[in-house]
Amino acid sequence: MDEKSAANMGKPQRKPGRKQRIPLSCEPCRSRKLKCNREQPCQNCSVRDNRKGCIYLGPEGGPASNSALKPGQAEGMQSRIDRLEALVTTLVAQGQIPNGNATSNSGSSEVSSSELDSSAFGAASAPERHTPPYDEIEHGVGVMKVDGKSSMYKGTTHWYDVLQELNEIKSFWSQVQENPSLSLEQSYSDAIDGPSLFFGVAQPGSLPEMLSTLPSRPAAEKLLSRFFDNEEGPAPTFHMLHKPTFMREYHEHLAAPEKTPIMWLGLYFAVLSQIMLSYHLNADEPPEYEGISANLSQLYRVRGAQCLAMGDISACKPYTLETLAYNIMCEWARNGQEDGRVWMMVGLLIRVAFQMGYHRDPSQYPEISVFQGEMRRRVWSFVHRTDALTSFLVGHPSMIRERSHDTQLPSNLYDWELAEDMTELPPSRPMTEPTPVSYLIVKGNILFVMGRVVNFLTDLGQYPYDNVLALDSELEAVFNNLPSFFKLKGFADVDSESASLVNRRIQLDFFYHQGMCVLHRRFFSQGRLDARFERSYKRCTESALALLAQQHFLYSQAQIKGSLIARHWYRVSYTSHNFILAAMILVLDIRHRRTEASTKDIGINCTMDSEAIDALQNACIIWKQESEKRTSAEAVKVYQVLSSMLNSLGVGEKVEVPQPEKVVQGAGLGVEPEQAYMYNAQNFAAPTLEMDIDWNIWNSFVEGTSFDDAYGGFPQNLESLQ
Structure with a gap:
């Protein structure tokens, strides 16, 4: 017997088939009999400055292998296990286990339904299988996973995906079996592996850099008080945040800033950006922010975007959606004419909302608390409304399909009625009782119909009347x-109403008349000649009058220093391009009726004509004053076109805009007979300026082409109007 054999005989022999136990603690902790936290280096070795001596033994008594599962691999394996369990459970509950064999993606292995026995679910037995009738199959069933770290929704339920998950798990598990010493390496890096956010503007930063730009506590609490002021606060909250919850998290942030979740920090920056922007747009900066509120708003907006990049929006962490939403609204308010850019950003918002499962009603998922469910409904309502509005403004189909979601509208409740530990929602208050959420609900109802309008108008093919x-x-x-309390009854007594209420009434009225003009504009010209389309003609003219009355009121309020209406920056602007369509509708209507009256020697409705001319004269001087500021190229174009058209109709310009006295309501169709009287066409003044205006081009604009396309065919010999 040689020396090596003799030495081996002296060692205790392992029983065949038993694996050698691998020490979990490092060697220094084992020798000192200390509890090891199993990090590399561990806490004990770090304290003793013995980082190099912190060694873990491998399976053969030597140092452990340096190979390790990367975080993405280990986390991917765990997520696949979770997803597989949820998928199989969902399919079994629906009775959708197939009778035949399903083939994996490799094509080499087959798994039949009989192989998925009780071992997949422990001791539980599979329910009785059945094939439901076709009309009983529930469409769109997915898997929701919600915890404190993320919210993830998976919509697929195909067995191919289950088999793919099985193959991936088998591959990962084989690696672990071959090398039991594999451990998870946790590392942090500022490098972000993913696409840039918002056209590459936001570059990831460091947490200390983010924290260093936050305002002091007294200043921050003053700003937050302005933000959460539902009545007088000029910055819109959209009621996506529960004030008690946000303030609790704010105080937790103050207690340990370095532990603040990066997404919550991004939300905080987005809120601060909105408040600073409200100071700038309303010109009511306090002394400490005088002249710098716009720059601070931009800084906070970029910081919020940096937090989104650092936190990785694809990880679907809490407050990802809210942070994205507020960041987008800051971008929109900062540059209100960039509807197309905002629409693209809203597309990202919608994708994240679907990925996080906000499109599914929380009542179907017990892992979502009652409080979380109600707040998710509020957030989804905002996403849905914003999709409808931005799609309407840019003239593209809505990105959210009608049958792709089932989330209910939020309840009409106050914030103080909601609590994080609540187990049941109180009954929703009637819509006749105003709450801060009431406006969001009724506004959503109008915008959802407007979304269907733009979907109809953007469909290819014919437009059935x-x-x-x-x-x-x-x-x-x-x-x-x-x-x-949300109906706009007139402008005479608005001084006695709160600014927020008046703004909400104006917005709802604006959306309604804007929707009517766009819906009927294609049939406006036909409605003058064909009785079948008369409703479109009347809708367009009445809504156009109502819109120009709003423009007149908004302009007048903007000229009043200190006006409560003008303080709200989230409002309909009197220079909105939507007022251009209203003006063109009335101009073309007047021209058509005058032409028809002169050729057929018939009377016209003088009351309606004078009302329209008065509205157009007011609009003309508004666009003139805006064009003189030279801040908007569009204002110059609109004034050139409108003034030329009015001159060609023999209508002069007013010197100044009078104060509004009433609003034109669109509830009825047409002017009452007793209010109208007729007179001959020759009573009109002759045109004072002959211009070669191609009226067919402007008819095309009213029926759907862009203003710039129509303006391209407009006579350019307008030196007198420059």
Whole structure:
């Protein structure tokens, strides 16, 4: 017997088939009999400055292998296990286990339904299988995973995905079996592996850099008080945040800033950006922010975007959606004419919302608390509304399909009625009782119909007029069902109302008339000649009058220093391009009726004509004053076109805009007979400026082309108007 054999005989022999136990603690901790936290280096060795001596033994008594599962691999394996369990459980519950064999993606292995026995679920037995009738199959069933770290929704339920997950798990598990010493390496890096956010503007920063730009506690609490002021606060909250919860998290942030979740920090920056922007746009900066509020708003907006990049929006962490939403709204308010850019950013918002499962009603998922569920409904309502509005403004189909979501509208409740530990929602208050959420609900109802309008108008092919009338009735019904406190009755007594309430009334009225003009604009010209389309003609003219009355009021309020209406930066602007369509509708209508009256020697409705001319004269001087500021190229173009058209109709310009006295309501169709009187066409003044205006081009604009396309065919010999 040689020396090596003799030495081996002296060692205790392992029983065949038993694996050698691998020490979990490092060698220094084992020798000192200390509890090891199993890090590299461990806490004990770090304290003793013995980082190099912190060694873990491998399976053969030597140092452990340096190979390790990367975080993405280990986390990917765990997520696959979770997803597989959820997928199989969902399919079994639905009775969708196939009878045949399903083939994996490799094509070499087959797994039949009989192989998925009780071992997959422990001792539980599989339910009785059945094939449901076709009309009982539930569409769109997915898997929701919600915890404190993320919210993730998976919509696929195909067995191919289950088999793919099995193959991936088998591959990862084989690596672990071959090398039991594999451990998870946790590392942090500032490098972000993913696409840039918002066209590459936001570059990741460091947490200390983020924290260093936050305002002091007294300043921050003053700003937050302004933000959460539902009545007088000029910055919109959209009620996506629960104030008690946000303030609790704010105080936790103050207690340990370095432990603040990066997404919550991004949300905080987005809120600060909105408040600073409200100071700048309303010109009511306090002394400490005088002259710098715009720069601070931009800084906080970029910081919020940096936090989104650092936190990785694809990870679907809490507050990802809210932070994205507020950041987008800051971008929109900062540059209100960039509707197309905002629409693209909203596309990202929608994708994240779907990825996080906000499109599914929380009542179907017990892992979502009652409080979280209600807040998710509020956030989804905002996402849905914003999609409808931005799609309407840019003239593209809505990105959210009607049958792709089932999330209910939020309840009409105050924030103080909600609590994080609540187990049941209180009954929703009636819509006749105003709460801060009431406006969001009724606004959503109007915008959802407007979304269907733009989907109809962007469909390829013909536009059945029956569909136009159906959408017309739907929009009118939603508008007529507004609570009385949200209905705009006139402008004479607005000084006695709160600024926020007046702004909400104006926005709802604006959306309604804007929707009517766009819905019926394609049939406006036909409605003058064909009785079948008369409703479109009347809708367009009445809504156009109402819109120009709003423009007049908004402009007048903007000229009043200290006006409460003008303080709110999130409002309909009197230079909105939507007012251009209203003006062109009325100009073309007047021209057509005058031409028809002169050729057929018939009377016209003088009351309607004078009302329209008065509205157009007011609009003309508004665009003139805006064009003189030379801040908007579009204002110059609109004034050139409108003034030339009015001159060609023999209508002069007013010197100044009078104060508004009433609003034109669009509830009725046409002017009452007793209010109208007729007189001959020759009573009109002759045109004072002959211009070669191609009226067909402007008819095309009203029916759907862009203003710039129509302006391209406009006579350019307008030196007198420059």
